[in-house]
Amino acid sequence: MTHTIDIPAGEARSVTLSEGEVVRVVNSEGHQVVDTWAFCGADLAEHLSMEHSRSATYRILFKPEDVLVSTRFRPMLTILDDTSPGIHDTLHAACSTESNVFYGAPPDNPNCQDNLKDVLAGFGRQCETIPCPWNLFEHAVVRDDGSLVDEPSVAEPGDYVELRAEMDLVLICSACPSSVGDISHGTPRGAAIVVI
Ligand SMILES: [Zn+2]
Structure with a gap:
């Protein structure tokens, strides 16, 4: 039996997964970037790391x-399936109040960094530094130079990435509210997390 957690536009939701559980992050309406983090259940200092994962996969x-x-x-996390074109940025920082100021966007726009902090606060936790998110469906292109x-996300409505938890962890997904760059x-x- 599946369990669906809807993520309203501009907000974040979490799911606690045991090792071996499988989850889909769904681009419910298409073209939506979903900033995604995973934290080791027992220790927030250990988390999904884009730099370590790029080194581990050489991609x-x-x-x-x-x-x-x-x-x-x-x-x-093991990627089991991906129905989207497979472009999920691993380079950009999460949007934040500070990034909105940097890019000249309204500083009081909702943002993924605050969304993450709010979710962690719901667990009575906070992290000292914000890890680089895995920006699911974000179409950031590295040119030859x-x-x-x-570029705007090319994900279609219903596209999903299917993941298996390889340890007990908390997965947090933010339906990015950024107005910078039309990503x-x-x-x-909105988006959704589906535990299958
Ligand atoms: Zn964002």
Whole structure:
């Protein structure tokens, strides 16, 4: 029996997973970026790490069968399936009040960093530094000259990434509310987490 957690536009939700559980992060309405974090259940200092996962896979865009790792190079998530075109940025920081100021966007816009802090506060936790999120469905392209360009997400409605937890962990997904760069192709929309 599946269990669906809807993520309203611009907000974040979490799910606690045991080792071996499988979850889908669903782009319910299409073209929506979903900032995704995973924290080791017992220790927030150990979390899904983009830099460690890029080193572990020797890739900047992860694909099915890749095993993403923690800050301690321990397996955290295996990608089982991906129905989207497979472009999930691993380079950009989460949007934040500070990034909105940096890019000239309204500083009081909702943002993924505050969304993450709010979810962690719900567990009575806080993290000292914000890990780089895995920006599911974010279409950031690295050009041959090393420059980076943002394109609107090409994910279609219903596209999903299916993941297996390789340890007990908390998965947190934020339906990115950013208005910078049109990364979600228009008005930000919701998403969903489905435990299968
Ligand atoms: Zn964001």
